[in-house]
Amino acid sequence: MSSKVAAPKNVVKDEESEEDKELQVELKLLVDKAVGNDLTLIPPALEMLKYLIRTSTTSMTSVPKPLKYLAPFYDILKETHKNMNNNNPTKKTLADVISILGMGTAGGEEAKKNCDCLKYCLQGTMQNIGDWGHEYIRQLEKEIVQQWSFNCETSTKMLMPLINDIIHFNCNHHAEIQACDLLMEIDLLPMLPEYMAKSTYQRMCMYLSSCSKYVDETERSKIMKLTCEQYLRFHEYSRSLITAIQMNDHKMVNKIFSLCKDKTTLYQLGFICARHLYTVDVNQNSEYYDEINNILSNSHLSSHFLTLAREVEVYKAWLEPLPPRITILGENMDSARQNLASSFVNGFVNAGFGCDKLLTTEGGNKWIYRNKEHGMLCATAALGLLHLWDVDGGLTPIDKYLYTSDDYIKSGALLALGIVNCRVRNECDPALALLGDYVNMDNETLQIGAILGIGLAYAGKLLNRNNITTLQ
DSSP states (O other): OSOOOOTTOOOOOOOOOOOHHHHHHHHHHHHHTTTTTTTTHHHHHHHHHHHHHHHOOOOTTTTHHHHHHGGGGGHHHHHHHHSSSTTTTTTHHHHHHHHHHHHTTTTTTHHHHTTTTHHHHHHHHOOOGGGGGGHHHHHHHHHHHHHHTOOOOHHHHHHHHHHHHHHHHHHHHTTTHHHHHHHHHOOGGGGGGGGGOOTHHHHHHHHHHGGGGGOHHHHHHHHHHHHHHHHHTOOHHHHHHHHHHHHTTTTHHHHHHHHOOOOHHHHHHHHHHTTOEEEOOOTTTTTTHHHHHHHHHTHHHHHHHHHHHTTTTOOOOOOOSSSOOEEEEEEEEOHHHHHHHHHHHHOOOOOOTSOOOOSSSHHHHHHHHHHOOOHHHHHHHHHHHHTTOHHHHHHHHHHGGGGGSHHHHHHHHHHHHHHHHOHHHHHHHHHHHGGGGGTOOOHHHHHHHHHHHHHHHTOOOOOOOHHHHHHO
């Protein structure tokens, strides 16, 4: 082993400052000592090299100067490491230096291909790897992923301590996303929860949820389950519930309801499930059993909507009961198309309010009869929009139209009854009771109104066996 290292021929002679020239001389001197025969000088020389590399500062777009000036000595350092006795404690320290040099361009494409950065890291001290900086960690992650699928079980065990150190570093240095990416790439995501903390779990869970949209169904299920469990672990009941609903995991939904003890949060969970028409098996021994069941059935949907409308002071320009008219031969005539449009607009504008100035006034009947056939059906059905969700008070104003002799008005009333019951569950099943008899009638007009009404009333809900038998 030579005691002197010849100056490399491929050093670029650019215009350098005196400080840079001094740094080059110092680095060459340290390399001479590190590869020399004096065993007493090797350890301090290597420690000094590590210190200079670790403390070097540079811009975001350039290579640190110690790495650039040490690049020509890369092969010499590798050869020295190869010839060192395995029992020599400085061999691991030298491996650390070679590993950090392998991160850059020192070894060229051959070093990248052979994963020198990872290879010598595993042969090094494996201590405080985060001290080398984020870029070093990124390079190790890249090479771990590259080598993972080719490693046998023994090599995998060698990598695990390093993987644990990397994940720990990332999760403590605002790089949680990189930790998630690494574990997903090597299919070790189940080990992530042990590194989650109260300050980091939200970012990690949100990122995992976003990633689940771009993987296959099997991987998606794993990611969503882990996310759901971690939200629940940190008492994020609402987010955990939403994730469980997305997975359609009925057991997890019930578990969330059973673990949550806060009244306000339980009500929020109930409203979320009611919004998605998701069935929940509420514990009958719960002190909030009745309230949660009422929320899940959407029985208060109408009253809550009206309360909200009053609180936010919703004002609207009410439709005047004066339909557009056209003149034919000097006489004012109603336009069927304009009347039909007014019925639709009036119904949607005033949906859920229970009143308007077109259909719920004393002259409401006259408006219905200003239409013809299917126009009358639509005008009557618009009453269902006006009384939307109001099962207790909205059925009575519609019921009277079931006794008219006009089939189109009666069919519209049947459709309106279904619209009123939409998304609302009631133990009496008023929609089925009122519409069931009309489903099998020979009158096609009434049959269509009844079938559409039942379809809207039970949209997104499962009919029980008795209800299906009644319809048949």
